[in-house]
Amino acid sequence: xxxxxxxxxxxxxxxxxxxxxxxxxxxxxxxxxxxxxxxxxxxxxxxxxxxxxxxxxxxxxxxxxxxxxxxxxxxxxxxxxxxxxxxxxxxxxxxxxxxxxxxxxxxxxxxxxxxxxxxxxxxxxxxxxxxxxxxxxxxxxxxxxxxxxxxxxxxxxxxxxxxxxxxxxxxxxxxxxxxxxxxxxxxxxxxxxxxxxxxxxxxxxxxxxxxxxxxxxxxxxxxxxxxxxxxxxxxxxxxxxxxxxxxxxxxxxxxxxxxxxxxxxxxxxxxxxxxxxxxxxxxxxxxxxxxxxxxxxxxxxxxxxxxxxxxxxxxxxxxxxxxxxxxxxxxxxxxxxxxxxxxxxxxxxxxxxxxxxxxxxxxxxxxxxxxxxxxxxxxxxxxxxxxxxxxxxxxxxxxxxxxxxxxxxxxxxxxxxxxxxxxxxxxxxxxxxxxxxxxxxxxxxxxxxxxxxxxxxxxxxxxxxxxxxxxxxxxxxxxxxxxxxxxxxxxxxxxxxxxxxxxxxxxxxxxxxxxxxxxxxxxxxxxxxxxxxxxxxxxxxxxxxxxxxxxxxxxxxxxxxxxxxxxxxxxxxxxxxxxxxxxxxxxxxxxxxxxxxxxxxxxxxxxxxxxxxxxxxxxxxxxxxxxxxxxxxxxxxxxxxxxxxxxxxxxxxxxxxxxxxxxxxxxxx
Numbered sequence: 303x304x305x306x307x308x309x310x311x312x313x314x315x316x317x318x319x320x321x322x323x324x325x326x327x328x329x330x331x332x333x334x335x336x337x338x339x340x341x342x343x344x345x346x347x348x349x350x351x352x353x354x355x356x357x358x359x360x361x362x363x364x365x366x367x368x369x370x371x372x373x374x375x376x377x378x379x380x381x382x383x384x385x386x387x388x389x390x391x392x393x394x395x396x397x398x399x400x401x402x403x404x405x406x407x408x409x410x411x412x413x414x415x416x417x418x419x420x421x422x423x424x425x426x427x428x429x430x431x432x433x434x435x436x437x438x439x440x441x442x443x444x445x446x447x448x449x450x451x452x453x454x455x456x457x458x459x460x461x462x463x464x465x466x467x468x469x470x471x472x473x474x475x476x477x478x479x480x481x482x483x484x485x486x487x488x489x490x491x492x493x494x495x496x497x498x499x500x501x502x503x504x505x506x507x508x509x510x511x512x513x514x515x516x517x518x519x520x521x522x523x524x525x526x527x528x529x530x531x532x533x534x535x536x537x538x539x540x541x542x543x544x545x546x547x548x549x550x551x552x553x554x555x556x557x558x559x560x561x562x563x564x565x566x567x568x569x570x571x572x573x574x575x576x577x578x579x580x581x582x583x584x585x586x587x588x589x590x591x592x593x594x595x596x597x598x599x600x601x602x603x604x605x606x607x608x609x610x611x612x613x614x615x616x617x618x619x620x621x622x623x624x625x626x627x628x629x630x631x632x633x634x635x636x637x638x639x640x641x642x643x644x645x646x647x648x649x650x651x652x653x654x655x656x657x658x659x660x661x662x663x664x665x666x667x668x669x670x671x672x673x674x675x676x677x678x679x680x681x682x683x684x685x686x687x688x689x690x691x692x693x694x695x696x697x698x699x700x701x702x703x704x705x706x707x708x709x710x711x712x713x714x715x716x717x718x719x720x721x722x723x724x725x726x727x728x729x730x731x732x733x734x735x736x737x738x739x740x741x742x743x744x745x746x747x748x749x750x751x752x753x754x755x756x757x758x759x760x761x762x763x764x765x766x767x768x769x770x771x772x773x774x775x776x777x778x779x780x781x782x783x784x785x786x787x788x789x790x791x792x793x794x795x796x797x798x799x800x801x802x803x804x805x806x807x808x809x810x811x812x813x814x815x816x817x818x819x820x821x822x823x824x825x826x827x828x829x830x831x832x833x834x835x836x837x838x839x840x841x842x843x844x845x846x847x848x849x850x851x852x853x854x855x856x857x858x859x860x861x862x863x864x865x866x867x868x869x870x871x872x873x874x875x876x877x878x879x880x881x882x883x884x885x886x887x888x889x890x891x892x893x894x895x896x897x898x899x900x901x902x903x904x905x906x907x908x909x910x911x912x913x914x915x916x917x918x919x920x921x922x923x924x925x926x927x928x929x930x931x932x933x934x935x936x937x938x939x940x941x942x943x944x945x946x947x948x949x950x951x952x953x954x955x956x957x958x959x960x961x962x963x964x965x966x967x968x969x970x971x
Contacts, residue, residue: 314366314369314528314530315366315369315370317528317530317531317534318362318363318365318366318369318530319363319366320534320538321362321530321533321534321537322358322359322360322361322362322363322366323359324359324534324537324538324540324541325354325355325356325358325359325362325537325541326355326356326359327355327541327545328351328352328355328359328537328540328541328544328545329352329353329354329355329356329359330352330355331541331544331545331548332348332349332351332352332355332544332548333348333349333352335348335548335551336348336349336352338551338555340551340554340555341554341558341703341706342550342551342554343407343408343700344404344407344471344474344475344550345551346403346407347399347400347403347404347407348400350396350397350399350400350403351396351397351400351464351544353396354393354394354396354397354400355541357389357392357393357396358389358393360389361386361389361390361393364382364385364386364389365386368382383445384445386445387445387448387449387452390448390449390452390457391426391448391452391456393457394452394456394457394460394461395419395423395456395460397457397460397461397463397464398418398419398422398456398459398460398463398464399419400464400467401460401463401464401465401466401467402415402416402418402419402463402467404464404467404468404470404471405463405466405467405470408467408470408471408474409470415463418459418463422455422456422459422460423456425455426451426452426455426456429451429454429455430444430447430448430451433447433451433510434447446506446508447508449505449506450505450506450508450513453501453502453503453505454502454503454505457498457501457502458498458499458501458502458503459498459502461494461495461497461498461501461502462494462495462498464494465490465491465492465493465494465495465498466491468487468488468490468491468494469487469488469491471487472484472485472487472488472491475487475550480550480553483546483547483549483550483553484550486543486544486546486547486549487543487544487547489539489543490539490540490543490544490547493536493539493540493543494540496536496539497533497536497537497540500529500532500533500536501533501536503516504516504517504518504521504529505517505518506518507519507520564596565596565709565713568592568593568596571592572588572589572592572593572717572720583617583618586604586617586618586721587618587620589604589618589717590602590603590604590618590619590620590692591620593692593694593713593717594620594621594694597694597696597701597706597710598696598701599621599694599695599696599701600621600668600670600673600674600695600696600697601619601620601621601622601668601669601674601694601695602619602620602621602692602693602694602695603616603618603619603620603622603626603664603692603693604616604617604618604619604682604690604691604692605617605643605647605690605691605692605693606682606689606690607647607688607689607690613635613638613644614638614643614644614647614690614691615627615630615631616630616631617690621668621669621670621695622667622668622669623667623668623669626667629667630663630667633663637663638663640660640661640662640663641653641660641661641662641663641664641677641679641693642679643679643691643693646679646680646681646691647681647682647688647690647691648688649681650681650683650688651681652678652679652680652681652707652710652711652714653677653678653679654676654677654678654679654702654707655676655677655678656675656676656677656699656702658674658675660677661677664677664693664695665677665695668695673697674695674696674697675696675697675698675699676695676696676697676698676699676700676701676702677693677694677695677696678693678694678696678701678702678707678710679691679692679693680692680693680694680710680711680714681714681718682714682715682717682718682721683714683715683718683719684718684719684721684722685719685722687722689718689721689722690718690721692714692717694710741754741756741769741770742770742771742772744772745772745774745780747774747778747780747845748845749778749845749846749966749967750780750843750845750964750965750966750967751935751936751964751965751966751967752772752936752937752962752963752964752965753935753936753937753938753939753940753941753962753963753965754770754937754940754961754962754963755940755941755943755944755959755960755961755962756768756770756958756959756960756961757944757948757955757958757959758955758958759908759955759956759957759958767786767787767788767836767958768785768786768787768906768908768957768958768959768960769783769784769785769786769787769960770783770784770785770904770960770961770962771783771784775813775842778844778845778846779813779842779843779844779845780842780843780845781813781840781841781842781843782839782840782841782842782843782902782904782962782964783838783839783840784838784839784857784860784904784905784906784960784961784962785836785837785838785839785855785857785906786836786837786838786857786906786907786960787834787835787836788833788834788835788836788837788880813842814842814851814891815840815841815842815851815852815853815889815891816853816876816888816889816890816891818840818853819838819840819853819855819878819881819889820886820887820888820889822838822855822881823855823879823881823882823884823885823887823889824885824886826881826882827882827883827884827885828885829882830882834882835856835880835881835882835883836855836880836881836882837855837856837857837858837880837881838854838855838856838857838881839852839853839854839855839857839858839859839860839904840852840853840854840855841853841860843896843902843964843966845966847895848895848896848897848898848900848966849893849894849895849896850893850894850895850896850902851891851892851893852873852876852891852892852893852894853876853878853889853890853891853892854873854876854877854878854889854892855878855879855880855881855889856877856878856879856880856881857877857880858905858906858907858910859872859873859874859877860872860873860902860903860904860905861873861902861903861905861921861924861925861928862894862896862900862901862902862903863900863901863903863928863929863932864897864900865897865898865899865900865901865932866897866899868929868932870925870928870929871894872921873892873894875890875892876889876890876891876892877890878890896966897966898966898967898968899932899965899966899967899968900965900966901928901932901936901939901963901964901965902962902963902964902965903924903928903940903943903961903962903963904961904962904963904964905924905959905960905961905962906957906958906959906960906961907957908955908956908957908958908959908960909924909943909944909947909959909960909961910924910947911956911957912947912948912950912951912955912956912959913951913956914950914951914952919946919947919950919951923946923947923950924943927942927943927946928943931943932965935965936963936964936965937963939963939965940961940962940963943961943963944959944961947959
């Protein structure tokens, strides 16, 4: 025996300490890694590998204990021997569970291997009991026999299976480009395969083959070194390579973070595409392609409910045959509902399946139906309302894991909101164009200076139903109209059009404001939908005499600034109920004389309700501004008033603003 061999033999305490420490380090590193949130299937069985490290580390330190002089008596203690045997026999169980479990996560064909631990532990039990009975040895020999047969039937196959599992995992990670980290698992597999014969075939001496030939003493005689040195080196290599292999979690975390950034970036691009692209179908097509690509789906389709048939129609698809949209549209309802698209839209609950028979009509319509093994249908919801659904078809059922579905659901919710916002923007633009087309030209008449202001609500707000109008009756008579339709969007704009045209028609029948409002109210009660109404102020000004005859249907009172007295007067009289609420309603009439230089300000609620936090711009600011600037031209004055309100609100108008300033001048025709 050489000097090194002699030194190590005399210092086995150190060898056992390092041996146990290596496995403890393995257990701690693996436990900490397995507690990290991850989508890696590899992590599922890591706690069993950690348990093996702790159990085996305890066993080696237990063996170390009897090498200390004051504890040598433990070698003859049955309780100690029993505990040491339990650790030695129990630790391979954790290795079996880890190895078999990891194999099953890699390939389902290995699921039949789950019985292996039972087989080997049964063989171990039968071997120990059978040998004792055949040889007639006493129970004092059972710990030694348990040790030997545990090495043959538990430690050796357990290390081989665990090594094979790590080798296959190495190949999986290699395909997933984990690089050096994957190589660490390959080294760990080799180290376990090295540990298998060192710990499983080199056993304490026993008077039967092969223990009588291949044993610890024979190994020492042959090499000059105790077997524990090589086991310790193998343990250090196992611990080092697996600890290094746990870096896979850092890589996965970086990839997940990169994926999250990519998802956010893609979502922003899709949302922007949907809202900015004037070709809505084209934007949806790009959306479907991007989502399909991002989530590695084989095919994807967006469904939206048809207003005519009330059935879901395919509005965009990727990965399907060219005629899929038409075929789906023509499918009988009972055939189409084999994949519950309508139910997902109605219930706002996602549908997932890995059973190909659940959605045969959709699977068969893909370009590669044989590769589809999982489907999810997610509702597209915006502001609590279902607007459609998106179906994604995958090759692997792994795509349906909960973490992935959570991301998909979030994505679908954001896409639904983007689609709905795009539709609202389109409606808003249509309503805005319609609304602006209804704004009249300002009449150019002697004796009257008129300024107008109209601004729709800020971006993100719906177009309201504010309007104003002028009716030139000739002979110095001018009709002044301002009003507001309850509601917003295209419906409100349509109601504005109806109100204006009807008002003009009634005007030429009878120029008396209260009579016109009564007729208009009766029409509104018949034509407007439930809950819709119109407020309006209508006055007829005799430019020559200054007589203003007026009536109001629930509208805000106009403001008059007297040029001589500088008095501010609100025309609160002659005010009746809004139009469209109660038929046959009577409206009062008011009259006042507007002097030369006097200013009339007509406005809608969007002006005085311009808001800064909880504070409204209000009537007081309107009066102050009108008094201070009444000498300005009508257009300059109305611009200054409305700009002040908008500035007060921080440049963001929550409602449309319409205003008219009419100023009686000294110039007469």
